[in-house]
Amino acid sequence: MFNKSDLIKLNNYLWEIPKSYRKDMLVPARIYITEKMLDEVVKDRSLNQLVNLTTLPGIVKYSLAMPDIHEGYGAPIGGVFATKLPDGIISPGSVGYDINCGVRLLKSKHTEKEIRPYLERLIEEIFHAVPSGLGKGGKFKFNITEMDRILGKGIEYLKEKEYATEKDIEHCESGGCLKADPCFVSDLAKKRGRDQVGTLGSGNHFVEVQEITEIYEEKLAEELGLRKGQVVVLIHTGSRGLGHQVATDYIRLFMQSMDKYNISLPDRELAAIPFSTPEGKEYFLAMGAAANFAWSNRQMITYLIRNAWKKVLGLKEESIDLVYDVAHNIAKIEEHEIDKKKIKLIVHRKGATRAFPNQPVLIPGTMGTASYVLVGTEKSKEAFYTVCHGAGRTMSRHEAKRKTSGREVLQQLTKKGIIVKSGSLSDLAEEAPLAYKNVDEVVEVVHQAGLAKKIVQLKPLAVIKG
Amino acid sequence: MSYKYKVLPHPADIKLEITASCKEDIFKGALEGMAYIIQPNASRKSVLKKEQIEIHSLDINALLVDFLSEVLAKSDIYNCIFDKVKIEKLTDNSIKGRLEGKNVERFSKEIKAVTYHQLNINQDKNGDWKAIILFDI
Numbered sequence: 001m002f003n004k005s006d007l008i009k010l011n012n013y014l015w016e017i018p019k020s021y022r023k024d025m026l027v028p029a030r031i032y033i034t035e036k037m038l039d040e041v042v043k044d045r046s047l048n049q050l051v052n053l054t055t056l057p058g059i060v061k062y063s064l065a066m067p068d069i070h071e072g073y074g075a076p077i078g079g080v081f082a083t084k085l086p087d088g089i090i091s092p093g094s095v096g097y098d099i100n101c102g103v104r105l106l107k108s109k110h111t112e113k114e115i116r117p118y119l120e121r122l123i124e125e126i127f128h129a130v131p132s133g134l135g136k137g138g139k140f141k142f143n144i145t146e147m148d149r150i151l152g153k154g155i156e157y158l159k160e161k162e163y164a165t166e167k168d169i170e171h172c173e174s175g176g177c178l179k180a181d182p183c184f185v186s187d188l189a190k191k192r193g194r195d196q197v198g199t200l201g202s203g204n205h206f207v208e209v210q211e212i213t214e215i216y217e218e219k220l221a222e223e224l225g226l227r228k229g230q231v232v233v234l235i236h237t238g239s240r241g242l243g244h245q246v247a248t249d250y251i252r253l254f255m256q257s258m259d260k261y262n263i264s265l266p267d268r269e270l271a272a273i274p275f276s277t278p279e280g281k282e283y284f285l286a287m288g289a290a291a292n293f294a295w296s297n298r299q300m301i302t303y304l305i306r307n308a309w310k311k312v313l314g315l316k317e318e319s320i321d322l323v324y325d326v327a328h329n330i331a332k333i334e335e336h337e338i339d340k341k342k343i344k345l346i347v348h349r350k351g352a353t354r355a356f357p358n359q360p361v362l363i364p365g366t367m368g369t370a371s372y373v374l375v376g377t378e379k380s381k382e383a384f385y386t387v388c389h390g391a392g393r394t395m396s397r398h399e400a401k402r403k404t405s406g407r408e409v410l411q412q413l414t415k416k417g418i419i420v421k422s423g424s425l426s427d428l429a430e431e432a433p434l435a436y437k438n439v440d441e442v443v444e445v446v447h448q449a450g451l452a453k454k455i456v457q458l459k460p461l462a463v464i465k466g
Numbered sequence: 467m468s469y470k471y472k473v474l475p476h477p478a479d480i481k482l483e484i485t486a487s488c489k490e491d492i493f494k495g496a497l498e499g500m501a502y503i504i505q506p507n508a509s510r511k512s513v514l515k516k517e518q519i520e521i522h523s524l525d526i527n528a529l530l531v532d533f534l535s536e537v538l539a540k541s542d543i544y545n546c547i548f549d550k551v552k553i554e555k556l557t558d559n560s561i562k563g564r565l566e567g568k569n570v571e572r573f574s575k576e577i578k579a580v581t582y583h584q585l586n587i588n589q590d591k592n593g594d595w596k597a598i599i600l601f602d603i
Contacts, residue, residue, distance in 0.1 A: 044477050071478060074581070097578045097579040097602045191543050203576055203578075241539075247579060248539075269583040393477055396476055397603070398473070426574070427575075
């Protein structure tokens with residue numbers, strides 16, 4: 001475990017673990033956090049996991065952690081690092097199993113007052129339309145040829161099938177499609193995914209109907225089409241069983257290949273080999289396919305929500321537009337400035353969000369707390385244009401269930417006027433707001449550090465938990 | 467039965483500790499423990515699904531993870547809980563056997579993956595075999 005004295009305070013929101021801390025470190029490690037929050041972070045193994053990232057061959061500058069950091073496996077959640085192309089490593093373990101788990105924000109034309117009379121029916125309709133929980137297949141079952149097209153083309157294919165619009169593609173990170181090759185996705189993965197497009201899953205995945213309660217930057221909010229009192233929908237889910245299987249397949253392959261490339265790591269779960277190897281390139285194209293699947297999943301959920309909205313409000317036409325869609329578990333090739341030269345890097349983000357200048361950034365809170373829309377700034381180049389991805393857990397699921405019950409969480413949310421739909425009371429307890437850090441404090445760190453600017457605050461009106 | 471398992475807390479995920487009298491029972495205990503996490507209240511009144519399984523891996527630690535990962539994928543595809551295995555052959559890098567389970571309508575919890583994180587199957591001074599597996603939830 002770490003002592004706070006092992007870290008150097010660079011400013012009120014940034015701390016460094018120097019390269020001298022451990023012999024095998026190739027670069028320092030940095031964490032964006034306040035001193036008060038750091039006191040909690042040193043209690044688990046997340047900083048050891050952050051230091052492990054600094055040993056990865058080809059890493060540049062430093063490994064980074066965002067204020068929502070918490071202990072994971074391999075890389076910590078909230079961990080970011082970049083390696084040099086072509087010989088730096090690529091690490092499926094540092095992307096995680098839920099490839100392109102991410103968040104999508106939709107905006108309606110209505111205010112909270114207009115929607116309130118329909119809210120109960122609306123959330124009931126969405127709950128029935130979007131399969132959540134486990135073991136329930138979705139409404140759409142794609143054959144292998146269709147699956148390959150989803151994996152290869154992402155939302156572009158769904159536009160051909162009229163499930164998506166050109167505007168949806170424009171408002172999605174990377175246009176909802178990464179370079180991919182479905183041939184590198186196993187049949188097992190495809191079988192797991194074929195009835196999961198348009199399904200929410202479980203755990204911390206959700207659909208929330210929210211209201212915009214605060215505007216911090218009028219002009220930027222207006223540019224995004226967001227105004228106070230407006231009703232929006234936030235979706236959080238990923239690549240489901242297909243992505244989990246792609247990660248499982250390649251972590252296994254990489255572990256078998258590390259000896260061949262003389263790679264030795266402090267935690268085998270990091271499973272990393274040079275990008276330039278055949279296995280490295282294959283994983284990148286398979287990961288791209290899983291990412292396309294995740295974007296397609298969030299797109300089909302959008303399609304189902306649009307239909308539910310029209311049905312409940314009794315409208316023939318209703319425009320529910322996409323504000324933005326971001327990934328927070330992914331590895332991408334990007335150009336960044338290193339030693340005053342622009343070079344191509346493989347940026348790994350595990351529980352962290354890309355935040356290019358002026359790009360919308362979506363930070364969900366917990367069931368009972370606020371969520372935020374921010375935009376990236378030029379200053380975030382020091383963090384490979386990255387910010388946090390959520391509040392970040394602060395206690396185990398076991399402890400959360402010891403401290404509260406699903407029924408109690410339900411009562412507390414109902415008291416606040418929030419409608420809750422969930423297949424499992426136990427999951428509600430595990431995902432209770434008390435199990436997470438204070439999202440307001442987390443977002444304030446990235447805002448004060450200058451990595452992104454707060455634009456609007458959202459508060460939940462109704463929640464569907466997977 | 468010469469194994470037992472216990473679910474341990476973890477900040478974000480779930481850990482399972484298995485104690486057994488032999489390596490074979492580590493595999494049996496891990497399988498039953500994983501089934502318990504996915505569906506703690508499952509009854510075993512009827513066995514409906516039987517599946518052959520054969521895995522080859524780098525070493526005994528990777529074998530346990532790869533075995534459980536394969537079971538997890540089969541559970542997902544067939545909507546099945548597999549909680550028993552008849553092991554026909556087990557070496558330090560291969561396992562062959564027959565899984566037994568039953569169909570379910572839904573699972574209680576989703577395990578995204580079985581991780582290799584700090585897994586080390588070892589024997590303590592009393593001769594008991596131990597393993598702690600971290601599941602990504």
